[in-house]
Amino acid sequence: MSDTNKEGSKEALFSPKNRKLLTNPLSKDNPISVQVLGICSVLAITVQLRASLVMAISVVAVMGFANVIISLLRKTIPPRIRIIVQLTVIASLVILVDQVLKAYVYDVSRQLSVFVGLIITNCIIMGRLEGFALHNKPWPSFLDGIGNAAGYGWVLLTVGFFRELLGSGTLMGYQVIPNVLYDLGYENNGFMILPPMALITVGVIIWVQRHRDRDLVDIS
Amino acid sequence: MEELTSIFVRSVFIDNMVFAYFLGMCSYLAVSRTVNTSVGLGFAVIFVLGITVPINYLLENFVLAKGALSWLGPQFADVDLSFLTFIMFIAIIAAMVQLVEMIIEKFSPTLYSSLGIFLPLIAVNCAILGGSLFMQERNYANLAEATAFGLGSGVGWFLAIVGIAAIREKIRYSAVPAPLRGLGITFIITGLMGIAFMSFMGIEL
Numbered sequence: 001m002s003d004t005n006k007e008g009s010k011e012a013l014f015s016p017k018n019r020k021l022l023t024n025p026l027s028k029d030n031p032i033s034v035q036v037l038g039i040c041s042v043l044a045i046t047v048q049l050r051a052s053l054v055m056a057i058s059v060v061a062v063m064g065f066a067n068v069i070i071s072l073l074r075k076t077i078p079p080r081i082r083i084i085v086q087l088t089v090i091a092s093l094v095i096l097v098d099q100v101l102k103a104y105v106y107d108v109s110r111q112l113s114v115f116v117g118l119i120i121t122n123c124i125i126m127g128r129l130e131g132f133a134l135h136n137k138p139w140p141s142f143l144d145g146i147g148n149a150a151g152y153g154w155v156l157l158t159v160g161f162f163r164e165l166l167g168s169g170t171l172m173g174y175q176v177i178p179n180v181l182y183d184l185g186y187e188n189n190g191f192m193i194l195p196p197m198a199l200i201t202v203g204v205i206i207w208v209q210r211h212r213d214r215d216l217v218d219i220s
Numbered sequence: 221m222e223e224l225t226s227i228f229v230r231s232v233f234i235d236n237m238v239f240a241y242f243l244g245m246c247s248y249l250a251v252s253r254t255v256n257t258s259v260g261l262g263f264a265v266i267f268v269l270g271i272t273v274p275i276n277y278l279l280e281n282f283v284l285a286k287g288a289l290s291w292l293g294p295q296f297a298d299v300d301l302s303f304l305t306f307i308m309f310i311a312i313i314a315a316m317v318q319l320v321e322m323i324i325e326k327f328s329p330t331l332y333s334s335l336g337i338f339l340p341l342i343a344v345n346c347a348i349l350g351g352s353l354f355m356q357e358r359n360y361a362n363l364a365e366a367t368a369f370g371l372g373s374g375v376g377w378f379l380a381i382v383g384i385a386a387i388r389e390k391i392r393y394s395a396v397p398a399p400l401r402g403l404g405i406t407f408i409i410t411g412l413m414g415i416a417f418m419s420f421m422g423i424e425l
Contacts, residue, residue, distance in 0.1 A: 036403060039245035040346040083343065084314055091307045099303070114353035117306050121346040123246045195240060196414030203400075203407030210399035 273370025
């Protein structure tokens with residue numbers, strides 16, 4: 001069954017192999033810029049850093065727990081109906097997240113609108129459940145989930161950071177560009193707030209990443 | 221009728237799923253290598269959206285919304301099942317996708333094999349669930365309006381994926397910087413197409 005981690009119980013919790021599960025998705029195996037999963041939400045909710053942060057945390061929570069639950073159930077789920085089982089687990093977790101957001105950060109929850117619901121169809125989660133949690137023990141699956149969600153999170157935060165900084169001159173809602181600059185004729189780049197700029201920002205992130213790590217370059 | 225046309229045109233151009241909301245990007249980026257497969261996937265998406273949005277509309281208005289169950293009898297008048305929305309919608313969508321998969325396998329095996337893994341993945345295509353959730357958020361007045369919105373969104377997605385596939389087929393002959401090749405340039409082109417689509421924004425229908 002658990003082919004990649006047979007001696008799991010003897011292994012230390014943070015053995016090098018387990019640490020790799022956590023760090024690889026941050027760079028070499030990044031879900032967004034390398035595996036091309038879960039793009040939709042990156043683009044739509046990164047106008048402000050605050051919304052990006054809430055979204056990143058929600059995805060970390062859903063993904064970590066979904067991976068653990070599926071990994072615990074991996075021997076009981078019949079392969080033919082696994083997609084529906086996975087969707088049900090994810091959907092239940094997302095409902096929890098949605099209710100928590102509505103209760104504690106109502107304004108952000110309004111701002112994210114349908115995108116909280118769309119965590120269900122965020123392909124990162126399905127992809128990792130299919131690709132990892134179905135064949136591995138709970139602890140490595142948990143690390144893999146957190147790692148991938150964090151890899152997703154940092155791209156989200158980077159895009160949110162630049163879009164909010166250049167687009168509205170604020171970070172987390174606080175003004176950071178001093179008024180002196182505005183007096184000198186500096187203007188916010190209204191273009192950054194528009195949705196297409198998110199795509200171009202991600203494109204540039206991919207460019208920089210592949211420039212630094214030539215292994216990732218697409219040869220075809 | 222005028223109302224329906226306006227909803228349809230709005231959802232094709234102004235509220236385009238891909239360029240205005242970035243929904244369904246994963247399969248949009250992954251399947252758009254050639255025009256042929258993207259046409260096939262585009263039709264499948266139109267079909268699934270055109271069916272699931274009206275069904276979910278009925279579900280929303282007769283089962284899930286607050287007071288929607290009152291047709292069962294007065295004692296159900298204040299039952300509010302809206303917290304079940306996500307699970308119900310995704311269940312309908314997964315079932316419909318299964319249906320489409322069987323139909324395509326039966327009538328066009330070539331298309332079936334060329335779509336491969338992406339057919340079952342329509343179930344997790346955010347454009348589909350997004351369509352239903354937007355339908356819920358915008359409170360369409362009747363079933364016909366919801367259908368027009370579903371079909372329109374599907375057609376918009378179809379146009380987007382066929383457009384990008386055509387551009388990607390051509391761009392293979394251009395000298396794109398190596399690190400930008402493939403994924404990077406596709407993102408940037410999509411961004412530029414999005415900017416072009418934004419010119420529809422001011423139009424009032």
